[in-house]
Amino acid sequence: RKEVEQDPGPFNVPEGATVAFNCTYSNSASQSFFWYRQDCRKEPKLLMSVYSSGNEDGRFTAQLNRASQYISLLIRDSKLSDSATYLCVVSSPGGSYIPTFGRGTSLIVHP
Amino acid sequence: DAGVIQSPRHEVTEMGQEVTLRCKPISGHDYLFWYRQTMMRGLELLIYFNNNVPIDDSGMPEDRFSAKMPNASFSTLKIQPSEPRDSAVYFCASSPGTSGSRVQFFGPGTRLTVL
Numbered sequence: 740r741k742e743v744e745q746d747p748g749p750f751n752v753p754e755g756a757t758v759a760f761n762c763t764y765s766n767s768a769s770q771s772f773f774w775y776r777q778d779c780r781k782e783p784k785l786l787m788s789v790y791s792s793g794n795e796d797g798r799f800t801a802q803l804n805r806a807s808q809y810i811s812l813l814i815r816d817s818k819l820s821d822s823a824t825y826l827c828v829v830s831s832p833g834g835s836y837i838p839t840f841g842r843g844t845s846l847i848v849h850p
Numbered sequence: 851d852a853g854v855i856q857s858p859r860h861e862v863t864e865m866g867q868e869v870t871l872r873c874k875p876i877s878g879h880d881y882l883f884w885y886r887q888t889m890m891r892g893l894e895l896l897i898y899f900n901n902n903v904p905i906d907d908s909g910m911p912e913d914r915f916s917a918k919m920p921n922a923s924f925s926t927l928k929i930q931p932s933e934p935r936d937s938a939v940y941f942c943a944s945s946p947g948t949s950g951s952r953v954q955f956f957g958p959g960t961r962l963t964v965l
Contacts, residue, residue, distance in 0.1 A: 781958070782941055783956050784956065785953055785954075837898060842892040843892065
């Protein structure tokens with residue numbers, strides 16, 4: 740089982756739609772969780788950290804389910820500019836907290 | 851703040867040539883990472899440094915790859931000799947040393963093409 744797994748997509752949604760991505764991780768001792776965004780031919784950039792109680796940043800909501808070992812990202816009212824690849828990132832104490840990246844989920848928002 | 855700086859941004863070379871990629875991390879960051887990204891394999895961690903010391907190079911594909919960090923503001927990734935399968939985007943990233951919080955800041959990447 741891969742350490743961090745994501746559905747590669749692409750998720751193809753119309754503007755204004757709500758879309759959700761899940762990401763599963765294999766190490767139950769994982770302690771830090773993040774979502775990064777990567778635009779085409781650009782570098783990954785931090786979108787948001789994921790906290791145990793869940794957190795929201797505008798149209799974006801991240802949640803953590805430790806029992807089932809997955810994190811999720813919900814995007815409400817999708818914009819054309821949300822089109823990108825979303826990378827799930829997990830870090831574990833066994834790996835000196837060095838992040839492990841998922842392969843990413845591609846989102847395409849169309850008019 | 852300038853962010854992570856990488857050079858060159860693009861490199862086209864012929865098989866067998868030596869390639870040197872350069873990175874300047876964000877000032878004050880204790881960790882520096884080298885990644886390779888391809889469509890087939892995604893983002894792969896090659897090596898990382900803590901306070902200029904290489905900590906884990908298990909991701910370095912083979913002896914043709916080497917990395918150095920002579921000081922806190924500069925690192926190189928060298929491929930010698932290069933092969934077509936090395937074609938990829940190489941990212942450098944840096945991170946502050948806060949335990950449990952390894953948020954990484956990526957440079958713009960070097961797009962390497964080996965013919």
